[in-house]
Amino acid sequence: MKYLHEYRNPELVSQYLREIEKVVTQDWSIMEFCGGQTHSLVKNGILNILPSNIQMLHGPGCPVCVTPLGVIDQAIQLAEEHGVILCSFGDMLRVPGSRKSLLKARAEGADIRFLYSPIEAVRIARENPGREVVFFAVGFETTAPANALSILHARHHGLTNYSLLPSHVLVPPAMKAVLEDDSRIHAFLGAGNVCSVMGLGEYADIVRDYHIPIVITGFEPVDLLQGILMAIVQLEKGIHQLENQYSRVVPDEGNPKARQIIEQVFELASQEWRGIGVLPDSGLQIKASLSEFDAARKFGLAPKQVPENQECIAGQILKGRKKPMDCPHFGKKCTPSTPLGAPMVSSEGACAAYYHFAQE
Numbered sequence: 001m002k003y004l005h006e007y008r009n010p011e012l013v014s015q016y017l018r019e020i021e022k023v024v025t026q027d028w029s030i031m032e033f034c035g036g037q038t039h040s041l042v043k044n045g046i047l048n049i050l051p052s053n054i055q056m057l058h059g060p061g062c063p064v065c066v067t068p069l070g071v072i073d074q075a076i077q078l079a080e081e082h083g084v085i086l087c088s089f090g091d092m093l094r095v096p097g098s099r100k101s102l103l104k105a106r107a108e109g110a111d112i113r114f115l116y117s118p119i120e121a122v123r124i125a126r127e128n129p130g131r132e133v134v135f136f137a138v139g140f141e142t143t144a145p146a147n148a149l150s151i152l153h154a155r156h157h158g159l160t161n162y163s164l165l166p167s168h169v170l171v172p173p174a175m176k177a178v179l180e181d182d183s184r185i186h187a188f189l190g191a192g193n194v195c196s197v198m199g200l201g202e203y204a205d206i207v208r209d210y211h212i213p214i215v216i217t218g219f220e221p222v223d224l225l226q227g228i229l230m231a232i233v234q235l236e237k238g239i240h241q242l243e244n245q246y247s248r249v250v251p252d253e254g255n256p257k258a259r260q261i262i263e264q265v266f267e268l269a270s271q272e273w274r275g276i277g278v279l280p281d282s283g284l285q286i287k288a289s290l291s292e293f294d295a296a297r298k299f300g301l302a303p304k305q306v307p308e309n310q311e312c313i314a315g316q317i318l319k320g321r322k323k324p325m326d327c328p329h330f331g332k333k334c335t336p337s338t339p340l341g342a343p344m345v346s347s348e349g350a351c352a353a354y355y356h357f358a359q360e
Helices: 004-008 010-023 035-043 069-081 102-107 118-127 144-156 171-181 192-198 201-210 221-237 256-265 288-293 314-318 350-357
Strands: 028-034 054-061 085-089 112-115 133-139 162-169 187-191 214-217 242-244 266-273 277-286
Touching: 004 010, 004 221, 010 221, 028 035, 028 171, 028 192, 028 221, 035 054, 035 187, 035 221, 035 350, 054 171, 054 221, 054 314, 069 085, 069 102, 069 133, 069 162, 085 118, 102 112, 112 118, 118 133, 118 144, 118 162, 133 144, 144 162, 144 256, 144 288, 162 266, 162 288, 171 187, 171 201, 171 277, 187 192, 187 221, 192 201, 192 214, 192 256, 201 214, 201 242, 214 221, 256 266, 277 288, 314 350
Parallel strands: 028 054, 028 187, 085 112, 085 133, 133 162, 187 214, 214 242
Antiparallel strands: 162 277, 266 277
């Protein structure tokens, strides 16, 4: 990719739109899995220019949105009751737990810091040998290498005051769960950022077993429209294949070194997805051999399953069953400053995208 504007070129956008209009003859529902793709679709007005018989469904590909309430409560507990320096990505700032958000806990005096990288948290641990430092590690496969690397760095420096509170989720198990829950999905746009790490191999079985096209797609308007076109061509031909629209970034094998780092530190585990439930082998937990870097074990945190706010329909939105505008509280009782659920405050949340870019 030489220049970003190449993938926002209005002429290319128009060209792909015309090709889509020529090809499509039936009603099709395509789920874009990644929240970054959702934001681009809404922000760039792509949903408004697609043919009416193409419906885009928004998937659960927002890691902040699917972080369970109980884990957020554990993070707050670490900061308030155990006095740790709690660090995390800024997206977690206003996401509500069962009682409060990290932002409110910080306002009440907890030492909570928002960083761009977990390696910064390792530096904080080195600079504060008398304090426990915990990084609240949230994300899909994209952030897992850096979070794993922070543990390896801490071990290299002999740090005993650094640990992770992980809430890592994986795309393929969630794709399968969504497909088994909703037969309306005819094709997926896969998350190009995740595949840049993991490669394409994990998706071949889904294509074969569920007879569904998956097109690994980028995030700019031209990427998304080309990805939609590739999916529609398959659907209209009655075929199902794994294709890579984002080949300029995603090699078939992904990033083997990054995957190796993940495998050194993490292992598969069942994982709760906020608004969806517990999915087998859909998360990553720290290996027992590195248990001294596992904050939950280190501080004796009991697992918590906390029920969602009954007024929030985030689970239905994350499964693609409903759109943000379908919620009676959207833009009223639920806003970015007073959220009922995580999709309204995350930078990848569907509700936030509609609130900022699609209000009528």
